[in-house]
Amino acid sequence: PPANAGPAPDGGWGWVVVFGAFISIGFAYAFPKGIAIFFKEIQDFFGTSYGEIAWVSSIMLATTYGAGPISSILVNRYGSRPVVIFGGLLCGIGMVSASFCTSILQLYICVGFITGFGLALNLQPSVIIIGKYFLKRRPIANGLAMAGSPVMLCTLAPLNQFLFDNFGWRGSFLILGAILLNCCVAGALFRPIGAPTASVKTQATEEGKDALKEEVTKDAVEMGSPTSVPMETKMEEEGGEDCCEKINQYLDFSLFKHRGFLIYLIGNVLMFLGFFAPIVFLAPYAKHIGIDEYSAAFLLSILAIVDMIARPTTGIIANSKWVRPRIQYFFSFAIAFNGTCHLLCPLASGYTGLVVYSVFFGLAFGMVCAMLFETLMDLVGAVRFTSAVGLVTIAECCTILLGPPIGGTLIDTFGDYKYMFIKCGAVMVLAGTFLFIMNYYNYRMLAKEEKERKAKEEDPKSVRTENEGKNNWNKETAQDGPELEPLRAEQEGLKKEMNGT
Amino acid sequence: MTTTQTVNWQTQGSPSEHLTVGRNVFTPGPDLTTQEFKQATKENVSNVTFVEYEVLLPGASSTSVEKNITLDSAARIELTCRLDNKYSHLKNLQVTWKRGNETIGHSSKTGNSWSIQLKILDNSNLGSYSCTLKGEEEISAMFHLQVPKIEGKEKPIVSYEGDTAVMVCKSFGHTPIAWTWYRTNGSEQVAINDSLLADKYVINSVSANVTHLKILKLTREDDGVYWCEAAFELGKSKGSLKLKVLSFMVPLKPFLAIVAEVVILVTIVFLYEMYSKKKEKRAEGERECDQVEQLKSEESNGLENSSARHRKI
Numbered sequence: 184p185p186a187n188a189g190p191a192p193d194g195g196w197g198w199v200v201v202f203g204a205f206i207s208i209g210f211a212y213a214f215p216k217g218i219a220i221f222f223k224e225i226q227d228f229f230g231t232s233y234g235e236i237a238w239v240s241s242i243m244l245a246t247t248y249g250a251g252p253i254s255s256i257l258v259n260r261y262g263s264r265p266v267v268i269f270g271g272l273l274c275g276i277g278m279v280s281a282s283f284c285t286s287i288l289q290l291y292i293c294v295g296f297i298t299g300f301g302l303a304l305n306l307q308p309s310v311i312i313i314g315k316y317f318l319k320r321r322p323i324a325n326g327l328a329m330a331g332s333p334v335m336l337c338t339l340a341p342l343n344q345f346l347f348d349n350f351g352w353r354g355s356f357l358i359l360g361a362i363l364l365n366c367c368v369a370g371a372l373f374r375p376i377g378a379p380t381a382s383v384k385t386q387a388t389e390e391g392k393d394a395l396k397e398e399v400t401k402d403a404v405e406m407g408s409p410t411s412v413p414m415e416t417k418m419e420e421e422g423g424e425d426c427c428e429k430i431n432q433y434l435d436f437s438l439f440k441h442r443g444f445l446i447y448l449i450g451n452v453l454m455f456l457g458f459f460a461p462i463v464f465l466a467p468y469a470k471h472i473g474i475d476e477y478s479a480a481f482l483l484s485i486l487a488i489v490d491m492i493a494r495p496t497t498g499i500i501a502n503s504k505w506v507r508p509r510i511q512y513f514f515s516f517a518i519a520f521n522g523t524c525h526l527l528c529p530l531a532s533g534y535t536g537l538v539v540y541s542v543f544f545g546l547a548f549g550m551v552c553a554m555l556f557e558t559l560m561d562l563v564g565a566v567r568f569t570s571a572v573g574l575v576t577i578a579e580c581c582t583i584l585l586g587p588p589i590g591g592t593l594i595d596t597f598g599d600y601k602y603m604f605i606k607c608g609a610v611m612v613l614a615g616t617f618l619f620i621m622n623y624y625n626y627r628m629l630a631k632e633e634k635e636r637k638a639k640e641e642d643p644k645s646v647r648t649e650n651e652g653k654n655n656w657n658k659e660t661a662q663d664g665p666e667l668e669p670l671r672a673e674q675e676g677l678k679k680e681m682n683g684t
Numbered sequence: 685m686t687t688t689q690t691v692n693w694q695t696q697g698s699p700s701e702h703l704t705v706g707r708n709v710f711t712p713g714p715d716l717t718t719q720e721f722k723q724a725t726k727e728n729v730s731n732v733t734f735v736e737y738e739v740l741l742p743g744a745s746s747t748s749v750e751k752n753i754t755l756d757s758a759a760r761i762e763l764t765c766r767l768d769n770k771y772s773h774l775k776n777l778q779v780t781w782k783r784g785n786e787t788i789g790h791s792s793k794t795g796n797s798w799s800i801q802l803k804i805l806d807n808s809n810l811g812s813y814s815c816t817l818k819g820e821e822e823i824s825a826m827f828h829l830q831v832p833k834i835e836g837k838e839k840p841i842v843s844y845e846g847d848t849a850v851m852v853c854k855s856f857g858h859t860p861i862a863w864t865w866y867r868t869n870g871s872e873q874v875a876i877n878d879s880l881l882a883d884k885y886v887i888n889s890v891s892a893n894v895t896h897l898k899i900l901k902l903t904r905e906d907d908g909v910y911w912c913e914a915a916f917e918l919g920k921s922k923g924s925l926k927l928k929v930l931s932f933m934v935p936l937k938p939f940l941a942i943v944a945e946v947v948i949l950v951t952i953v954f955l956y957e958m959y960s961k962k963k964e965k966r967a968e969g970e971r972e973c974d975q976v977e978q979l980k981s982e983e984s985n986g987l988e989n990s991s992a993r994h995r996k997i
Contacts, residue, residue: 227850230896351842354935361942368946371953 192563196374197316201324203372204309207267209331210274210366211306215243217339218294218359218386221352228352229287236287239294241584246299247306248580254307256434257572263308263315267370277301278360282353294356298363305366307572309669310556312373314565321560322507326498326553333490333549435570442628443562444571446621448578451555454518454614455582457607458551460590461544462486462524465537468600474534482537493549501554511626514551514558515619521547522611529601558585562625733757737799738764739825741817749825754832756858757917758805763827765815780816802937804829806918831916832858836923843902844930850927851897853912857941858922860914863887863895868909902929 277297317324346355469479590603755924779798816824866873878885886898
């Protein structure tokens with residue numbers, strides 16, 4: 184079957200792409216945490232307080248998530264590969280210029296904004312291209328790619344320490360800039376597939392632009408579809424006749440009318456309020472109850488190792504035929520499980536208790552992360568996922584940044600860590616339950632709509648099928664994601680994926 | 685005033701008048717080497733702190749018990765050696781207090797603990813004091829009276845030529861009177877005078893417990909060991925820090941190596957892609973020849989086939 188308009192390859196070069204995404208996603212998530220090792224030295228060097236230094240990390244994190252929509256727009260326009268390569272270059276430039284910084288403000292800009300923006304241009308396209316290369320084995324691919332984050336963190340932490348001991352913070356930033364350039368290698372592996380502008384351009388270079396337009400127009404006329412096809416090529420060149428449609432071409436705001444997307448958005452925004460705070464405060468909590476520094480750091484290593492194993496395993500489980508159709512329930516369960524761990528943490532006494540908590544937390548954390556993007560893809564479909572992921576990340580940006588400070592305020596006010604754990608646990612259990620109930624409702628609505636559509640199944644429908652096959656490329660005429668999937672995936676017999684229970 | 689008495693007590697005679705009756709705190713047998721550390725501070729009229737330190741003597745085992753006591757300013761201290769309950773049957777025990785090898789007093793009592801009071805006024809009063817119990821065997825414990833230790837950094841601070849280096853020294857718990865910085869010149873230590881070389885060295889203290897030495901415009905000669913010395917009422921204490929000055933070429937080499945690796949990998953990926961695309965085109969070209977022949981024989985389905993072909997490309 185043809186690689187462009189047909190079904191996803193689900194293998195072959197796809198696994199190379201997963202490897203590239205592994206590296207890219209790993210850097211994007213692990214790098215902001217990894218440079219915390221340099222903060223003490225930089226703080227002494229510039230004579231600033233810890234709070235001012237911590238801003239570097241916050242700005243980086245905020246930019247990585249906040250620049251999501253820009254990333255989506257660029258991927259919609261140019262495809263994943265150029266965006267990731269450009270992102271890698273930006274990261275490298277950011278860190279290299281950071282090594283020459285003479286003030287903390289310059290550090291904010293170089294490390295915070297520039298590198299953060301580069302990482303944003305790495306993260307989104309990597310996740311998007313997995314959706315383009317995989318369909319049947321997508322959960323496994325997602326699980327494997329997201330495993331990049333703990334692996335990179337475990338590698339970056341000792342590496343950063345080594346670099347710091349040998350080269351000081353300036354030399355380390357210089358070398359880290361070079362290491363980040365490896366994201367360009369990852370990007371080079373992202374061969375374009377089924378991307379609209381990319382394939383149109385390659386066709387144009389092969390057969391000549393005008394000739395192609397004629398033939399495509401001719402096909403459209405022969406197929407009986409009125410004006411959609413010539414319109415789509417015209418739109419891509421002239422910028423569309425309607426303002427809304429033009430914006431929608433770059434960033435699909437019509438997603439806000441999509442039921443599944445809204446459910447996901449609300450649930451996730453709620454979840455992120457309690458997601459990262461426990462990790463930030465795990466080591467301080469351990470030290471608070473009397474555990475020494477090295478054992479406290481070891482807790483985080485346990486978490487990372489369990490996380491590493493949990494993500495691909497969750498991917499495999501989520502791909503099995505029992506779970507895949509009900510993957511949203513699995514996701515809600517993982518979130519609620521995560522919340523329960525936090526609620527039970529204050530009961531853990533002593534080091535053994537905390538080790539057990541770390542193991543379960545690592546497991547739950549890995550499960551949620553592995554399915555984070557998979558469930559979104561499942562809800563909106565690979566085509567609209569590009570815009571969806573951008574919109575979701577900018578919404579999550581606020582709660583991600585708010586989570587740890589709120590936790591810190593609770594700890595400072597009550598002088599006890601347990602309220603922070605209770606708050607995180609409660610928020611996540613609430614988010615999990617909300618997602619569970621709303622997705623149950625969503626699955627039933629989808630099943631109903633599917634039945635209604637099947638009832639109307641006739642000839643005009645099969646003609647529409649062929650048109651939609653071509654209109655695949657144009658998101659303006661695309662139907663809701665889940666409805667597209669059965670049509671495209673019919674050949675692979677995956678109808679039940681969308682029907683749910 | 686009792687204070688004068690304690691100072692001169694070694695010349696006076698038996699110190700039994702200064703013995704305090706010990707409290708009877710019993711610890712179980714196996715726990716012989718644990719030390720009980722009780723600290724009570726009282727301020728008396730002479731405005732000098734009075735601190736009590738107590739040590740539990742071990743049994744017949746040869747491991748001696750030692751206690752480190754940190755003092756930053758003048759104080760009166762009382763050192764107590766207590767014997768474990770299981771030896772309470774022993775009577776007429778003699779305890780000798782020594783400083784180094786010099787005996788400073790004897791004491792004997794039938795209770796379980798022996799004390800000695802010391803007034804620490806200056807550096808000469810610091811040192812190691814021991815109480816030795818002579819009975820069937822000799823049991824002893826040591827008290828080390830010292831000034832607070834200053835922590836420098838074990839790992840060297842790495843900086844670059846032309847750059848600035850900041851070295852930090854901290855004192856934990858005790859506040860020094862003054863800080864001095866030294867750099868090692870050959871085998872001797874030279875004090876750093878920041879008013880003399882104001883464009884090279886800047887010393888400032890963020891707080892009384894912390895001192896910063898900033899060295900500007902680093903050169904290769906600035907490489908070496910630096911000492912920060914804290915002056916306390918009872919003496920001085922030093923911490924060491926190592927500074928390494930590198931030229932910018934040092935990190936540049938790994939940087940260029942990694943950049944070269946990235947460029948090579950990207951080129952390989954793109955070349956492989958072009959190569960595999962050419963292979964695909966050749967294979968497609970052959971397929972197309974076959975299909976054109978097929979097409980000529982299947983005119984009726986021409987429409988769909990041609991559109992399928994276009995889509996395939």
